Amino acid sequence: MASGHDRSTVEQSATIGGLPVRTHDHMCLLYRGDEQRDELMVAFLAEGVRAGDRCYCMIAPDNARRIATAVSDRTEQAAAGVTFEGLGRLEFIGPDGSHVRGGEFVSDRMLEFWEDWGTTTYERDGVAYARIIADMSWAKPLVDAPGFVMDLARYETRFTLWARRHPQVTGCMYDLDRFDGDVIVPIVRAHPRVWMNGVVLTNPYFMESEHFSAAEANELIGDAAAPR
Amino acid sequence: MPPRPVDDSLGDDTSHQPFWAHARIDGTALDVLITLARALATRWVAQDVAERFGHSVALEAATVVMGSDGTFDLWEEPGRLMCHIARSGAPGGTAPQPNPQRLRLASRTARTNTHEARSAIVVERSPGRVTLSLSVPFE
Numbered sequence: 001m002a003s004g005h006d007r008s009t010v011e012q013s014a015t016i017g018g019l020p021v022r023t024h025d026h027m028c029l030l031y032r033g034d035e036q037r038d039e040l041m042v043a044f045l046a047e048g049v050r051a052g053d054r055c056y057c058m059i060a061p062d063n064a065r066r067i068a069t070a071v072s073d074r075t076e077q078a079a080a081g082v083t084f085e086g087l088g089r090l091e092f093i094g095p096d097g098s099h100v101r102g103g104e105f106v107s108d109r110m111l112e113f114w115e116d117w118g119t120t121t122y123e124r125d126g127v128a129y130a131r132i133i134a135d136m137s138w139a140k141p142l143v144d145a146p147g148f149v150m151d152l153a154r155y156e157t158r159f160t161l162w163a164r165r166h167p168q169v170t171g172c173m174y175d176l177d178r179f180d181g182d183v184i185v186p187i188v189r190a191h192p193r194v195w196m197n198g199v200v201l202t203n204p205y206f207m208e209s210e211h212f213s214a215a216e217a218n219e220l221i222g223d224a225a226a227p228r
Numbered sequence: 229m230p231p232r233p234v235d236d237s238l239g240d241d242t243s244h245q246p247f248w249a250h251a252r253i254d255g256t257a258l259d260v261l262i263t264l265a266r267a268l269a270t271r272w273v274a275q276d277v278a279e280r281f282g283h284s285v286a287l288e289a290a291t292v293v294m295g296s297d298g299t300f301d302l303w304e305e306p307g308r309l310m311c312h313i314a315r316s317g318a319p320g321g322t323a324p325q326p327n328p329q330r331l332r333l334a335s336r337t338a339r340t341n342t343h344e345a346r347s348a349i350v351v352e353r354s355p356g357r358v359t360l361s362l363s364v365p366f367e
Contacts, residue, residue, distance in 0.1 A: 030263075181267035181278075188264075189247050199260040201249040208246070 014051075014131060014169045016044050017195045023129075026163045028156070028191035029173045030184065034063075037173055041067055041133055044171060045090055046074040048131040053088040054121060058099070058134035064092040095138035105142060107155035114162050122166060130168040140178045149186055156190035157211040164220060171195075247304045253313075254297040258286040264302060268309055272364035273347045281309070281362045284349050288358045289313045298356075309362040318356025 013023045017040050021027060031037050041057065048055040049071060057067060071090060098113060099105055121127045142148045156172065163170050174187055188194050190209070194201040207217050249264060266282030273281075285302075292298060298315040301324055312324050352359045 176263060181270040184264075184267045185247060185271055188249060194249070196260045196263065197257055199251050199253060199257045201251045201264070203248060204250060205246045205248050 013129070014044070014047060016040070016169070016171050018198065019195055019200060021169050023167055023169065024164045025193070026156075026160045026170045026191065027172070028187060028194040029171050030176050030188075030194060030196040031173055032176050032197075037135060037175065038063075038067065038070065040171075040173065041135070042070040042074060044131060044133055045071045049075045049088045049090055051088060051129075054125075054127040054130040055088055055090040056117075056121075056130060056132045057090065057092050058132070059092065059094070060135070060138065061092075061094045063135070064094070068092065099134075099136075099138055100142075105139070105148065105151065105155075107151045107158070110155055111158055111162065114159070118162070118166050128167060130166070132168060132170040133173065134171070135173050137175055137178055139183070143179070143183055149183055152183075153186040153190040154211045156187060157206075157209045160192060160206075161212065161216055161220065247302075249300075249302045251300045252297060253289065253293060253300045255290055255293050255295070258290055261289050261300060262286045265309075265311060268302060268304070269362055269364075272309065273362065277347045277349075277362070281349055281360070284351065285311050285313075285360055288351060288353075288360060292318075292356065292358050308364060311360045312357065313359075314357040 014021050016027055017029060019027075029040055031040060041059070045055045045057060045067070057064070059067060068090065075087065099110055101109070101113070121130055139148075139152060159170070159172075172191070174184065176184070179187075188201065189203060189205070190211075192203060192206045194203070207220060209217075212220070247268065251260075253261070262282040262285065264282075265285040266278045269278035269281045289298075289300065292313045292315050296315050298313060298318070301310075301312045303310050303324075310324075347365075348363050350361045350363070352361075
């Protein structure tokens with residue numbers, strides 16, 4: 001289902017946690033507890049549904065129903081006073097079908113997942129604009145697995161490159177009550193911008209990641225310098 | 229509680245990309261500064277020292293930006309973690325800038341528990357700005 005309107009050239013296209021974000025942005029959201037996660041997620045998704053966006057929510061199945069209900073309630077409340085040309089679509093997927101498909105996390109496999117998802121969403125379905133939000137709590141049991149944190153950081157870093165090529169905004173959510181500094185610090189390093197309780201952290205060393213080739217870094221630098 | 233030992237075989241982060249976090253702040257989100265400073269420090273020093281560093285950062289930030297706003301920078305250098313807070317319009321130049329030549333703190337010999345006793349928090353205050361450093365084990 002196409003969302004029906006092209007907003008890919010609009011500079012500010014969404015808000016996450018009250019922060020204006022732009023097309024292609026890949027934000028890390030550091031939150032505390034399920035209540036704050038739900039509020040951030042529902043606000044982001046409801047805004048997208050109202051705007052006619054394709055919304056993709058990655059969260060454990062036992063939480064998906066609650067999120068769906070809250071988005072629906074908020075969308076209906078908003079729609080009661082406003083006429084919309086068409087509401088967007090909200091889809092859910094759990095970790096078993098995405099990040100830990102096959103029982104383990106492999107960054108290259110997950111990046112292939114996104115390539116396939118992009119082909120389906122933008123080329124086959126003709127979606128003009130998408131929002132992706134992912135609760136990363138699935139990662140907690142894997143933190144002590146050999147190489148996991150490094151591969152997760154590589155994935156997050158390279159996701160930014162993929163996100164630059166598609167008309168979308170993305171939020172990755174990490175619970176500060178679940179993850180300690182050994183995860184949070186690499187994750188902050190792996191995102192160009194981080195939201196934490198209303199404060200936005202920027203990372204001037206983001207482009208220097210060893211997970212980018214020189215050409216890829218130049219591509220990102222060029223995108224960042226271009227007016228959006 | 230001692231810091232968790234670094235071990236490549238356990239998959240800890242071994243990036244050579246330096247850590248640097250920059251933000252505009254006011255007096256309403258000091259919990260963010262505590263959390264971030266503590267998270268960075270716990271990678272290198274004992275929990276209680278990291279807690280003290282986080283709270284020192286928040287206390288100094290509250291004093292500097294009280295009734296105003298400013299900038300917050302947190303980064304690693306060889307042998308120490310650095311935090312700089314400056315009130316908007318403060319005299320004495322600009323906030324620290326990332327130095328491409330700056331080495332990341334990471335070192336295979338940098339986290340031996342026997343050196344924890346060397347950890348110390350140093351606070352340097354000047355009008356409208358403050359710099360805190362936490363020495364960390366580094367050889």
